[in-house]
Amino acid sequence: MSELLKLSHLIESEITKIEFPLSPGNLYDPLNYFLSNGGKRLRPVLTLLATELGGVQKEDAINCALAIEVFHNFSLIHDDIMDAAPIRRGKVTVHEKWNSNIAILSGDVLLVKAYQLLANQKSQHIPELLTLFNKTAIEVCEGQQMDMDFETSEFVTVDEYIKMIRLKTSVLLGCALEFGFIVSNNSISNRKKIYDFGINIGIAFQIQDDLLDLYGNPDKVGKQVGGDVKSNKKTLLYLIAEKNAVGDLREKLNQVKSELDLNSKVSATQEIYETLGVKIETKSYLDRYYQQAIDLLDSIETESDKSAIMEMVNYLFNREH
Amino acid sequence: MSELLKLSHLIESEITKIEFPLSPGNLYDPLNYFLSNGGKRLRPVLTLLATELGGVQKEDAINCALAIEVFHNFSLIHDDIMDAAPIRRGKVTVHEKWNSNIAILSGDVLLVKAYQLLANQKSQHIPELLTLFNKTAIEVCEGQQMDMDFETSEFVTVDEYIKMIRLKTSVLLGCALEFGFIVSNNSISNRKKIYDFGINIGIAFQIQDDLLDLYGNPDKVGKQVGGDVKSNKKTLLYLIAEKNAVGDLREKLNQVKSELDLNSKVSATQEIYETLGVKIETKSYLDRYYQQAIDLLDSIETESDKSAIMEMVNYLFNREH
Numbered sequence: 001m002s003e004l005l006k007l008s009h010l011i012e013s014e015i016t017k018i019e020f021p022l023s024p025g026n027l028y029d030p031l032n033y034f035l036s037n038g039g040k041r042l043r044p045v046l047t048l049l050a051t052e053l054g055g056v057q058k059e060d061a062i063n064c065a066l067a068i069e070v071f072h073n074f075s076l077i078h079d080d081i082m083d084a085a086p087i088r089r090g091k092v093t094v095h096e097k098w099n100s101n102i103a104i105l106s107g108d109v110l111l112v113k114a115y116q117l118l119a120n121q122k123s124q125h126i127p128e129l130l131t132l133f134n135k136t137a138i139e140v141c142e143g144q145q146m147d148m149d150f151e152t153s154e155f156v157t158v159d160e161y162i163k164m165i166r167l168k169t170s171v172l173l174g175c176a177l178e179f180g181f182i183v184s185n186n187s188i189s190n191r192k193k194i195y196d197f198g199i200n201i202g203i204a205f206q207i208q209d210d211l212l213d214l215y216g217n218p219d220k221v222g223k224q225v226g227g228d229v230k231s232n233k234k235t236l237l238y239l240i241a242e243k244n245a246v247g248d249l250r251e252k253l254n255q256v257k258s259e260l261d262l263n264s265k266v267s268a269t270q271e272i273y274e275t276l277g278v279k280i281e282t283k284s285y286l287d288r289y290y291q292q293a294i295d296l297l298d299s300i301e302t303e304s305d306k307s308a309i310m311e312m313v314n315y316l317f318n319r320e321h
Numbered sequence: 322m323s324e325l326l327k328l329s330h331l332i333e334s335e336i337t338k339i340e341f342p343l344s345p346g347n348l349y350d351p352l353n354y355f356l357s358n359g360g361k362r363l364r365p366v367l368t369l370l371a372t373e374l375g376g377v378q379k380e381d382a383i384n385c386a387l388a389i390e391v392f393h394n395f396s397l398i399h400d401d402i403m404d405a406a407p408i409r410r411g412k413v414t415v416h417e418k419w420n421s422n423i424a425i426l427s428g429d430v431l432l433v434k435a436y437q438l439l440a441n442q443k444s445q446h447i448p449e450l451l452t453l454f455n456k457t458a459i460e461v462c463e464g465q466q467m468d469m470d471f472e473t474s475e476f477v478t479v480d481e482y483i484k485m486i487r488l489k490t491s492v493l494l495g496c497a498l499e500f501g502f503i504v505s506n507n508s509i510s511n512r513k514k515i516y517d518f519g520i521n522i523g524i525a526f527q528i529q530d531d532l533l534d535l536y537g538n539p540d541k542v543g544k545q546v547g548g549d550v551k552s553n554k555k556t557l558l559y560l561i562a563e564k565n566a567v568g569d570l571r572e573k574l575n576q577v578k579s580e581l582d583l584n585s586k587v588s589a590t591q592e593i594y595e596t597l598g599v600k601i602e603t604k605s606y607l608d609r610y611y612q613q614a615i616d617l618l619d620s621i622e623t624e625s626d627k628s629a630i631m632e633m634v635n636y637l638f639n640r641e642h
Contacts, residue, residue: 078426081422082425082426104403104425105462105465105469109459111433115451115455116456116459119448119451126448126451127444127447130436130447130451131440138434138437142342142348144426145345145347145426146345148422149345
């Protein structure tokens with residue numbers, strides 16, 4: 001079994017040990033339901049990988065790894081209310097299965113639960129972990145607010161978009177990784193490097209997600225092609241197109257947004273993007289962030305083996321695109 | 322100026338120093354709006370009172386006192402969504418002035434902000450403060466869920482009601498007070514006493530609130546008489562009536578709930594309650610919790626003066642009833 005799989009199994013088995021009281025059922029049933037609902041457990045695995053890279057036993061970081069995963073699940077429950085999402089990980093969302101009030105309140109409890117797990121870490125590390133966790137949690141909320149604001153914004157720049165995905169997605173990866181280096185008492189310089197590695201990996205991964213939506217192999221990606229185009233989502237692809245389009249092409253780009261035949265909409269958009277060099281430019285963003293991540297990982301001074309963490313990077317980026 | 326007023330001014334001035342970033346405005350504007358919206362600042366004042374009673378300077382506990390107040394404000398923002406409340410402290414609620422999504426997310430940020438303030442305490446106390454704060458925060462959510470569940474429950478016992486108000490209201494008072502004793506390095510025995518003092522004061526205060534709704538002087542209470550009766554709220558008065566009523570009176574008690582003329586509803590209910598001895602029994606509950614609180618306060622071993630904290634108790638209980 002690969003190291004990644006081992007870590008992911010360890011996290012899964014620790015998640016099942018998180019116990020909630022039986023009552024009030026309307027508060028805790030949704031949490032048992034949601035936490036047992038799978039997910040890749042990517043973030044806590046990053047914490048354990050960084051802990052081992054930092055030279056201490058992964059078991060030393062279990063609690064703060066779980067705090068990261070539980071926080072992530074809290075944010076999904078609340079985001080799903082805000083996005084009116086009916087389905088998450090193939091199952092009905094909490095606010096749909098129960099109601100919004102229950103989803104708000106059980107989400108709140110889950111956020112507190114994350115802090116409770118964090119408080120179970122060895123107390124010498126608590127102040128540092130807490131400071132980073134608070135900063136990260138606030139940034140994740142800022143990212144979600146920016147994402148919601150973008151839906152009704154007339155004009156969003158590429159820089160604003162990158163900032164939004166950094167806050168909404170990447171800072172939690174950076175935090176997860178830095179947790180491992182805090183627990184393993186690494187240098188401030190190494191801590192900064194692994195955090196920034198997480199930031200860059202996160203941004204690259206989100207850009208890859210945008211690319212795969214339009215250019216991925218639907219059998220491998222596991223969802224329909226062009227979902228973002230169909231819903232007029234402001235992805236990096238779209239923002240680059242908007243930045244590059246002038247004259248006729250700008251007109252066409254605006255018109256295609258109201259095309260009712262969704263398949264024609266996707267193929268027409270692909271054609272416009274082709275002319276505007278959108279795919280190539282997006283890939284160059286992806287490659288830049290990816291390369292920055294790899295360089296940062298290389299620069300971390302450690303005698304431990306980096307192969308497990310590289311296995312994770314390869315796992316994240318070996319989807320076809 | 323009385324000691325209470327001094328502490329309350331200190332808290333007010335510290336609250337105004339809490340700064341949020343300008344952007345995203347939809348995340349932070351609601352927080353500036355809500356936090357500057359007054360309120361009695363009762364809970365953080367309790368922390369400072371306990372800190373002084375514990376024999377150290379109140380300034381040593383400012384951050385954890387603010388954490389309590391900020392947490393309280395978070396819970397109000399989210400409760401107002403769940404209760405669909407249009408007005409809070411005489412001003413439009415956040416979810417009404419903006420929308421529910423913004424109220425959810427800015428509430429989330431405020432909860433994290435509470436932890437950020439807590440993390441600013443001297444680090445030797447952080448683990449203990451954090452453990453108590455987490456436990457309390459979870460209990461407050463449990464209380465809110467019980468309160469929501471009661472609305473649709475057919476049968477609620479007096480014990481369940483007392484448990485609900487203990488969780489929803491009192492544990493935060495207990496936590497606020499014990500914070501002061503943690504910061505002042507008090508004994509475990511004294512910490513338990515001041516916490517339990519807070520629990521009993523909180524329950525007594527909530528019972529007084531129920532009594533004043535029906536039997537208070539409207540000029541002094543500042544709201545209409547019988548609001549709880551008009552909305553068929555399951556207060557302690559109602560639950561005692563339900564417990565005591567048999568035969569005809571039980572029938573009458575059920576019928577009066579659907580009376581459409583609201584003034585007749587209030588006077589008819591008062592008549593039924595009179596026959597059932599509801600006011601006297603409710604007062605005996607109030608007196609019991611109040612007396613337990615006073616006994617606990619008396620039993621705290623300290624050389625400091627308890628007059629300021631007694632001034633607070635008198636302030637809370639000198640309304641006419």
